[in-house]
Amino acid sequence: MRPAKLALDLPVLLPDALDGRDRCVERLSDTLREANGLDEVHVVAAADGHPARLCLHYDPAATSLTRIRTLAERSGATITDRYRHLLWTVTGISHVRRARTVAETLRRATGVIEADVTPGLVRLEFDSTLTDIEALRGQLSDLDVQLADRARATTDDDPGHDEHGDHDHRHGRRELWFAIAASTVWLAGFLLEHLTDVGDDALTALFAIAGVLGGWFAVREAATAVRNGRFEIDFLMLVAAAGAASIGRWEEGALLLALFSLGHALEGVALGRARAAIAALAELTPSTAIVRRLGAEHTVAVDDLQLGDLVVVRPHARIPADGFVVAGTSSVDQSALTGESIPVDKQPVADVERAAAAPDDVTAASRLYSGTMNGSGPLDLQVTRRAADSTLAKLATLVRDAETQGSPTQRFTDRFERVFVPFVLATVVAVLFAGRALGSSWTDALYRSMAVLVAAGPCALAIATPSAVLAAVARAGQLGVLVKGGGPLEHLGTLRAVAFDKTGTLTEGRPRLVDVVAAAGIDPERLLAVAVAVESHSDHPLAAAVRRDGGARLGGIPLPRVERVVSITGRGVTGVVDGAPATVGSVALLDAQGHLDADIARTASQLQADGRTIIVVAHGSRTLGVLGLMDTPRDDAAASVAALAGVGIHRTVMLSGDHQRVADSIARCVGIDEAWGDLMPEDKVTAITRLREEEGKVAMVGDGVNDAPALAHATVGIAMGAAGSDIALETADIALMGDDLSRLATVVGLSRRASRIIRQNLVLSVGMVAFLVPATIAGAVGIGPAVVLHEGSTLIVVANALRLLAFRPPASPLSPRRSPRA
Structure with missing residues (x-):
């Protein structure tokens, strides 16, 4: 007996799974493969308006369709109930370093499979047989992190933004006031020391107060990190300040903590601007x-x-x-x-x-x-x-979720820091004992080692990438573009090749009547009247185009009477018009009827060479002429493709299932470099694979529905016209919410700018450390200057990233349309 197939919608089997690549889909597939009678289990990407599906190939002789369906549904329900997903809006995480500490702690908790944390958001996947929501709340509470409001274990949870924003705003203000107070007290001590004869004990007390105020919040962060076996930047700064105080350098130790806390607070305020831009999406809907x-x-x-x-x-x-x-x-x-x-x-x-x-x-x-x-x-x-x-609610959730998706550079810097911080501590110890061995006093050696500790702190490196990603994702959302995290953002910013689907992406997605060529001695109105009259009885898409556009050209001219209409599948339509036989159809049909003379054949051939679909019209004993139809390019297609060259895309390819001549014609009209025609849906996947091999990275632009398999195989899948389309939002890495192709160059330009800013930030942060560490080891730079340069570089990095919030897309070469296409 031949194997049978059963396709089940993934959202029905696994409501919490984000897409076909979700871990729960792998778990379900592995479970079902063990069932008796099942030969193969695989995922079919979303297409033709359907969500992603799980396709089951089974042996009807060994099992039944009902049994397979029941097994799949029960297994899906079991997995959904066991492996839960959370997206919580939280308070108490106001900066990136704090977020990383919370994430590391959660990942070590029993039952937690994955934890991604960013300021204000926590995304979790957990095994409900090993832990539960209340236990996870407790874990967060132990870390002084609270839910902004009650939360549900779903991927689209959206607990109260207002409370979250107010709480973290108050926390940020407290940090800022403590930092300002620490800086003010330190400045008072500095002025008293240099302008008056105040005693050393009073000065020491002032600097000690400044140090306590400056280190108040850093102590909590450092203690949490150390309890989890991590030595974060806060810990390094506290050790350096304590070391300076231990050798009587109270002034420099206090300066370190005051400026560190001030930079920390300003960093939180700056990043709050980007988070506010994202949160504003959810506030657009009236209550x-x-x-x-x-x-x-x-x-x-x-x-x-x-x-x-x-x-x-x-x-x-x-x-x-x-x-x-x-x-x-x-x-x-x-x-x-x-x-x-x-x-x-x-x-x-x-x-x-x-x-x-x-x-x-x-x-x-x-x-x-x-x-x-x-x-x-x-x-x-x-x-x-x-x-x-609603589309807006889904967009807001996806944008917030994108905040937690780290980029390749960010993941690299996180791994680098795990190795770098212990290396710094080892270097500090080596400098301490090397200085003593070379004849320096313990005081001088300790001072120099503390200066090295300050210089090597990777504050700027830690914030360099996430600040740029956060700002870029926020700005993209304001421009009507959903970017699902730092990965797609960085990839799009570095690739140089883009592939397009033709129908509905570069073209209008529906045929139009573009040529009306009447035979010698025939009135074009007669040609159109016969064609429109006959095609009015057909439901073929080409017939609809002839009715719509031909009728518009005729205006109010009455149509002739039509009788006995017969549709010839794939070839055309025949009927009787005003008592005489009429045919509206393909060249082959008219040739078979003997109505195709040499002039009409030449005209048809020429139009076909220009990419037209041909309809020949005959009435009575005469051929009236030829109609040329074409899926016309979008008004903005040529300008949008040209704009891509301006943002660094050097190769554009169009993928089409149409005849190669039609594809070539459209490509010439819109300025596409290469046209690959005669492609079946599976051929488009092969084409994307080939492009990736040739170019390393490639973006695929489509409507997110019919093009889902190709989008999934591209380095970056871009869906356009995604507003209102759940499938497009789910399958694409980047979604252009409007049906506006010009947004493509905008998001590529934004990604290019973000990639440049990330590189600039990395060069500045690593360069500052590379300069300061040798300088402090050599004794050329003390703790005070090292603190100023160290904290200054952090603020510069954040300010540089926030420039993305002011990104302006290039002016469109076309005037925007007021009315959308039907």
């Missing part, structure tokens, strides 16, 4: 909505909106939910979500019942998104997504 029920209007909480509710959107008010327009016309500012700078005209759907049954098929001209701003016209909106499932 209440006006709902019309039983003829009356009621104000309800947005969270209480139900599918099918009719919401009244007042002029100049934020739209409270995802849905479609039932009544009214207006212009909607979608810039917060899609980055479009010009408001988009909205109009009601033609069929409310059909739109409600298939909301994903509603055209952009009638779709509304939560958090966008209505213009001057009132609108009636029918809700198609609950508040937690």
